[in-house]
Amino acid sequence: MNTETRPLDRIDHEILGALQNNARLSNKELAASVGLAPSSCLERVKRLIQDGVIRGFHADVDPAALGVVLEALVFVRLGRHQPELLEGVWTQLAERPEVRDLYYVAGSHDLVVHVAVRDVEHLRWLVTEQISSRAELGQLETSLIFRHRRSAELPDYAREHAPQPRGR
Incomplete structure (x- = not known):
């Protein structure tokens, strides 16, 4: 913004x-x-x-209509914390067509990657061949998503403090 x-x-x-x-x-x-x-x-x-x-x-498209059978969260921990390493991993992941959402987070992991894949073999290939192949990564953990709900509407916390429009 x-x-x-x-x-x-x-x-x-x-x-x-x-x-x-x-x-x-x-x-x-x-x-x-x-x-x-x-x-x-x-x-x-x-x-x-x-x-x-x-x-x-x-x-909002039904993933199954596009052949997406499986979604997962991949939790990534970097081996070393340097801005240029993080940026390189971020850029590579953001360019992958399987990546739906990408989060830089605080806590026990550095990145959370929401992926959408054809099947388990596609997920295995993505995690082992595409993501974990980077030397700067320390640890990966993958969790399958069994059910998912995304709200289309963000809460509007700023609305109560919004000025009134002029002329109304």
């Missing part, structure tokens, strides 16, 4: 909430739901995109 943008007001928060709930709303529907003229609503959405507040619009 661009740190030099103006603070979000109540209507911006309402727009974000509505789009998180249903990113396919037409501009006319979105404008009506937040009480704006469609032209004003469109300008606000464009500004939220330009400022990096809205980072994209995504479809």
